[in-house]
Amino acid sequence: MAVADPIVVSNAERSEALRTTWSEGRGIYHWFTNVHHTTIGKLYFVTSFIFFLLGGILAALVRIQLARPENNFLGPDKYNQFFTVHGSTMIFLFAVPMMYQAFGVYLVPLMVGARNIAFPRLAAFSYYIYVGGCLLLWGGLLLNIGADAGWFSYVTLSGPAYSPGKRVDFWAQMITFTELSALAVAVCLIVTILKHRAPGMTLNRMPLLVWEKLVLSFMVVFAMPAVMLVSTMLLMDRTANTHFFNPAEGGDVLLYQHLFWFFGHPDVYIIFLPGAAIISTLVATFSRRHIFGYAGIVVATIATGFLGFGVWVHHMFATGIPQLGESFFTAATLMIVIPTSYQFFCWIATLWNGKPQLRLPMLWVGGFFFVFMIGGLSGLMLASVPLDLQVHDTFFVVAHFHYVLIGGAVFPMFGGIYYWFPKIIGRMANETLAKVHFWLFFIGFNLTFFTMHFLGLRGMPRRVYTYLPEMHWTTLNQIATLGAIFMTAGVLVFVINVLWSKQHGVIAEANPWGAGTLEWGVSSPPPPYNFLNLPTVSGREALWDDPPNEPVVTGIRDDVREVLLTNSLDAEPEGKEEQPGPSIWPFLAALVVSAVLIGSIFTLWAVVYGAVPIIITIIGWVWPKGDEAVERRSHEKWSTTV
């Protein structure tokens, strides 16, 4: 470790110097130049939550349409646009950006004891490119030419012959935006986790949430290219007259489904694993003990990451794939239950032998258990080939995946938001409003979605804009719509709670829950430089396990954005690196890339002409800032470690 600076400088002076170095600047111009992970993380939280609200509004409108048989509230055109944009929004603009990007970008650097995320400008770029995707999909909808072929837009319905116009193009190109964003964040997080951990935080001591983000980042690297490829192939069929998916010219409609679900199923785990990691974090903190089966949960997370890539065909059991092949995917699908149930058993064991304090965020852990389990168990039915043939593509499946995704992501998300709210905002959330929020949402959720199991078994296919009165589906649909009203009210209470508590909540101390991970060791909200002294770590729950005289890292400069590099396995210090500061170029690059991607829907020449401005923004992005900085930035490799 570096030798301490011989000149004694007071903490107040250092804090001031660090604040100047790491502050982002004020004013509208600086909104677009931010490169600190807490700022980008908050932008992700707010933006993805706005799209959760917008997607929810569409769902509520869909429920109103289905409240009566032969209802004319929306009609088929609007209905098809609404359910397509609802699904696409929730998956691509809410679930992954919220559970992966928002929580990952905000929490991981704090949890590993770093001053910032690796490649901060790339992280900023990822946010703006994500916003580009949001505007594209919703721009189409607001112009009443929204995508209308479903969130997985199967060919040939989504092909040029049956979906003329630009509607499906908006959807297909939105995929490129959002997955590019996720891939950029994956690069940032992998490097942050493997190279910027606090000294002493060996892999074996990494918080479970960081482990999960590492596994998830690798899943993103392998899964997202598949869907970018397939959506681009679809786009080329539509704009460049290729015939990848045109059966009349030898194209293959099932190729599309294989490529899509090769992304699509891992994506379910990309949404669920962050939820599971939040549950692990909350359960440990509120049981007042280390998590039971740490190593096992890490192995379970990795196993889920691998197995998640081997189950995609269970979305395609009705396509006539030979039975032996289908049985293989039944086995793989059932196998993935094993690591997930292991995590459940470990959570129960942690609580059982702990001293559970059922404080506010634990309410959502309870909700998660009650809700997610139902989705997991109905998944057993969907894994079975003959049974899946009955329930596939019906409201039973709609019920199942809402139980899994809302149970596995939205319940932990609300728990996580209440848990980290004091850290992010600096004030506590209002408990009474939070409880009202929970019960409205929990009751409404079950009313809406439990009912759908029966609708599916009683023959109601999904994605129908209406149904005949003699089908006897009316009452059940009305119960489901009633539940949607409760859910909407619950989410409104949450929004009010956030807005109120942000101004009037009780001021939060640094560690209101007595948690053990590093983010609770700094003030709430964290200062712009995160840590005054970079911490070292001597246990899995740093704040619980570190002795009072735990050493800190010194010798990191206060006057430039210097960060510590450690090695991947043992987090031994390896060197220092200077990070680039605020810059407008990532925003400009995202703007130009967005313009090119959107332009390419209309003319392929956009790609050719657009190359020039893209290259200019990249040159601006990496332009060296003078000799002194270059010299400083050259890696300082240390040969010895203490």
Next chain:
Amino acid sequence: MKRAAQLGCATVAIMLSAACCQAQQSAMNPAGPQAGKIEWLFWVIFWIAFVVYVLVIIAFTRASTRNRVREERPVPVLENPPGERGAAIAVHSALAITVITLFSILVMSIITGEKVEGITSKNPVTIQVTGHQWWWEVTYPNLQADQTVITANEVHVPVGKPVVVLTNSADVIHSFWPPNIHGKHDLLPGYQNAFWMQVDQPGIYRGQCAEFCGYQHAHMGFAIVAESADDFSKWLEQQRKAAETPHDPETSRGEQVFLGHACVMCHTIRGTTAGSRMGPDLTHLASRHMIAAETLPNTRGALAGWIVDPQSIKPGSQMAPNPLDPDELNALLAFLQSLQ
């Protein structure tokens, strides 16, 4: 725990009532061996899932409450939680039970799958179902071309005999789903697939397209009409015939209206010069129970409404509005209703 038990009982009660309900299109009301076996598998997995759910929720509730600390401030962290050995044994036993349960489900699922797919017979009736936006073309192929029967939206099968259904699509992906009889089978453009199907109880069973296929996915129903072998052969014999030449002036006039208007651009009536295959074959339209893919009853009024303004019944449908004079329409209806 009490709450969990109440919730559980309520669940079962609702599930059972849902199952007993006489729904005309329901997976819980099987009319053939395949849907029956699948329903059996459903209940087996349901009860396994139910027991697992109750046990896990009881364990979770007990774990959260047995040592609960009612304290608003964080209490000190437990350095060495007691009973870790017991917890390890419990967790690993639970894991072992999970693996065994999952394996049993896998075996039962594969065996049920084999039974469901294993229904075959020699010289079966073969039916080609082709999906269209938004109706079903149903063909009973025959080596002699003029003996081939083509109809729409109604699949007649003999009771108690396995039939082969060949599937294909003319445009986008559809999915053939008669829940009382069997699960879904996708109709994929570019793929000719096949499956076996058997109905044991005579009756009319409704089915519906289950793969989103555009504007009128909601109104793309069909009926499976299961009848005795005799009735089935009679029906097939009747369907093979060309349409009868109109006897009275009203139906003759109707035929002329049909042939002189847009109808002829899309529909076939064998025995006349109408031979287009864009829309459903109408040679024996009057013998069908429903029209517009199980959307309207096959009555004179419904037929009239459908012909004049299909877009208000199925917006986006491929059929254009036909603003006919009242007497033309009456003649056309008389003609169509004569097509037994």
